[in-house]
Amino acid sequence: MPSQFFGLNIAASGLRAANAAMNTTANNISNCNTDGYSRQKVQQEAADALRVFTTYGCAGAGVDTVAIERVRDEFYDQRYRDNEKLYGEYSQKNYYQSIIEQYYNDNGETGFSTLFSRMQANLQSVMTAAGTTTTKATYVASMTAITDYFNTMSINLQNLQNDLNQEIKTTCDAINSIAEEVASLNEQINIIEMTGTTANDLRDTRDLLIDHLSEYVSVKVKETDVIDENDPERDTGATRFEVWIAGGTCLVDTYSYNKLACIARDDDEFINQTDITGLYDIKVVRSNFEEGSGKYISNFDLDNANMGGKLYGLIQMRDGNNQKFFNGTSGAWNPLTHTMSVTVTNDYLKDMAQCSLPAEGVIQIGARTYEYTGWTYDGDSTYTFTLDDTDDETGRAVDFSRLQSRSYDTVNVGKSIDYQGIPYYQSQMNEWIRNFAREVNNITTTGYTSTGEDGCYMLTGDRTVSSNTSPAQYTFEELTTTNYGYYYLTADNFAVYSAMVHNSNLLATKADTTEGDDEFGNIDKLGDMFNSKEVFRGATSGEFLDKILADAALNTSNASTMEKTYEALRNTIDNQRLSVAGVDEDEEAANLVKFQNAYTLSSKVVQTLTEMYDQLILNTGV
Template sequence: MASTFFGLNIGSSALGSFQAAVNTTANNIANLKTTGYCRQTANLQSTAALRVAARYGSMGTGVQVVSIKQERDLYYDSKYWEANSSKGLYEQKLYYLNQIEDYFKDDTTQKGFTTIFNKMFNGLDTLKTKAGDETVRNQFINQSQQLCTYFNALSTSLTEMQEDVNEEIKSTTENINAIGQKIATLNREINNIEIRGAYANELRDQRANLLDELSKIVDVQTVETEIQNKNGENLGGTNFKVLINDQTLVDGDDYRTITYVARDQAVNKTDANGLYDLVWADTGMSFAQANSNSSGSLKALFEIRDGNNNDNLKGTVADTSTNNKLVLKNTSVQNLNALNVPESGQLTLNGKKYSYNGWSATLDADGKITEMEFNLTAESELTDDQLANAIGNTASDGVSYDSKGIVYYQQQMNEFLRNFAEMFNSIEKDGQTLDGEPMGTFFQGETTTGTLYNFNGAYVDSEGKYVSATTNADGSITKNPVTKVTSDMDSYYKLTTANIRVNNKSLTDPKYFATTTDITKGTDAYDLVEKLKSLQSDVTMFRGDKASSFLETLLSDVTVDVDKTKTFYNNYNNLASSVDTHRTSISGVDEDEEAMNLIKFQNAYNLAAKTISVMAEMYDKLINETGVV
């Protein structure tokens, strides 16, 4: 049978249990404003019954606190991480797209392309009436240089932004590595506590906060499994695994790191130097930043830095390829002026990168690219097996990003300038200067080393034919048809927003500009001016629209992107807030609820104390008064 003093034990267990419940409630109240704190609950359970030699068979023995655990719903955690990743993606993109939009503005606060371009062509109108006036000529030439300076400055701004984004990719990668290391350390500490039967609630809070932070950077998934022995018995600890972009970052107390590697070769024609690629330090495999299922601010940084609107060069490897040459047919880019591959770079084929140090493009009668041949470096030559497996597969220059970033806008500007300068120069080359000399190239390209491009190696002449130009001893020009253009040829491929300029001869001597094909007609002859003027409204200049609408077309791209990104950001921001509200309703500390718990557990504690008082009176009666006469 039960001990005579059994009731005291029951009351004592109640006092201890309700004291623990009050302490847990007090801890919740103390952490009411603590960021990331998860509400804790003392879980009470009746103790094992005691068998007694009586008709009722057994008696309850009291109560005990079996655990103090967090009130957390993993479903809402995962939904929050998902929404937070998308929020991070669009928040980061919006920040940089707003800057790009500002670069293209043309209003009262900032002179842009349309203002400068129209001013230049207004100068042509004046030149029609005073073609021989050197002052008017000089004014037009300087207005033309202003257009070049505008694009030079725009290119510099975008390149500097690309470098800034690149540095942010580096710091973000370091942050991911630091978070991964902290989570692995916490996993070890949590298991050290929980394998002994306790619950590491505060450490789990720290880990959850790190996961919240990580989810804004990359897509996050977690898997937690019980650690068991060979008999399938739980040992008390768990194995906590963190995946980012479907790749393992943390596995228990082991973690992986991501390394940023500076490119030794450019991927795009106008890329800044030393852009980083991300690889896993342990395997050297590429980090899947362009994964279509990924999200987060890191992906946004790559989409801004490398975004090409899926316009990177792609082509089918032809059977005319050899071990040291890759020949691509059916290329995605068929216009030479739209080509954005560097002179030397890398092609990706069957998941492997192959370096090349030059290329050539074969043109048809209409000047369209029919095939491209890339000269592979000695280190990248194909084996016979690799060559056999390559035929018919797709090779590409860099990664395709379904977004419009810096690479896209640089390429669009390059294409416009190449088209415009080529058509302008072709008209000029048919003319004569005021001194009666053959006019050369008006718009040139100049590299940082001072190399000048006159584009005589390959260009479309005024008759629409691809030709090269050779200057004869008497100053006349001989044109030769061109069917193949190479990367080292002096073609308009060499022209970019960064290097365009007006011929220095024209800047120093306004007579060096052609307004007529025959100066014997008089210095005021302007037959070429009429042709130059028509370029302003030429609908073949850029994406089926006239040259003067270039800015509107490009600004439309970025404005649509900004509006779309802003909408997505607001949607995911609201979704993340909504999910977090649901999450907080479960795991957050509510003042009213905790106040009620205090009163509830205080009353229970008082009743337990009253029970012991009653028991004490009964024992006093039993011990001191029973049997006394």
């Protein structure tokens, strides 16, 4: 038979349960506007009944407050994070593509179409007075304005690539900071939960960090119970919490974490011809990594389609080559000259106007990576690379033994990045420049000046480094007598022949030396070429901007549309999450009244039982 005071124990359990519920409700209300906070709920269950050996069997023993738990749905969390990685990616693409589109837009003063039209108008003026120095000087100056336009565009894109590069480092630093915080929280959570309680607020903080992380890179989390090997049935309360990013890179494993280290490429480690120096590769390193140590866990694959997030958008903008990169099959290896022949099949690799292979850089042959110091092209389908025989870091001789017995290996310089980023726009300008310069020079070198002298080339490129033995600009022979063709010309160094800038009378205006000074047959050929010759993507010279601006506008439009789509989904999914985990003030107000009534009723039971015990003890003398 239970004690006479059994009822007080039952009432007291009701008071404790109602008090816990009221406190939890108060906590919910106070955190209704706290970012990342999950609504909490008291879990109650009937206490184990007391067997009393009477006809009615067992007596209820009140209520047990089992736990205070978060109300949260992991399904919505993962949906939100999957959407965040896409939102982060396209927000970056939209921002930077918009800048590129602004660069190419013609403002009516310094844009390409305006400058090209002005140059054509000045060409018409030369036709009216071909023997006049002033009209020729004006025309040469207008052509110089076009070369300056490309120089400026190249500088703008290089600066933008540098901005992207620095933002990649900033993003990696943010990821590392979150990894460190999550590892610290894992330890705090386990310390608390091994005592038998639930660290709700710390778990909310951790989930909020994972939400932030998902905007930078794709995220998957895995939490498993830690098992006591000596007593597998015992609930340890501890868990192993793992964070995996980019489809397969471990970032956090409970108390330990890895980092993403940005390692700048050396000056001779270019991937694209127009890349700036110091672009970052990303390595996975341990948390105690020291810069310069060279101790890496693995490479962080930059063309990983599972990467997602802002980091993926930034890398695609910085490195996007629209899948046009150097790739071929290895052939003969010459151990004496350290040269390797490579056979290519892609048409764009057989056209020097489209070639974006850097003069020196890093080449991957099979599974090994080497540095090359130069290359040649046979004009058909074979490139020959000269490999550096000394390791720059160690100063030791490079081991080429694997190349001697191998052929038909896959050879790559860079990787296929399926997006139109900075390298793509640079290569498109280079292609136009090379084709345009070739057509102009073919005409000017076959004509004659107004005084009957042989014409000279008009368009060339400034050398990056000039010496006493090399002219400051590429000669016509260099551009025409080798299989490199006009490869040396880029948007960065595009220029009018310096001698013609100083003496416009070098411009070949005549097609027939027997005619007078005002004969303009060669100028007429130039005009016809501008209007009818297809030099770029099936279009004439003056239609360059239409082609390139169409790319930029389409990319911006697509990125903007996707950003808005994923932003709308972000709000929808977040509202779904809030419907489960968020604090509803009206609901909490109703709960407050409900638990207040429960507390009042339990108090009333205590009061009633107290009166009964007073009557029993004081008035009956029991």
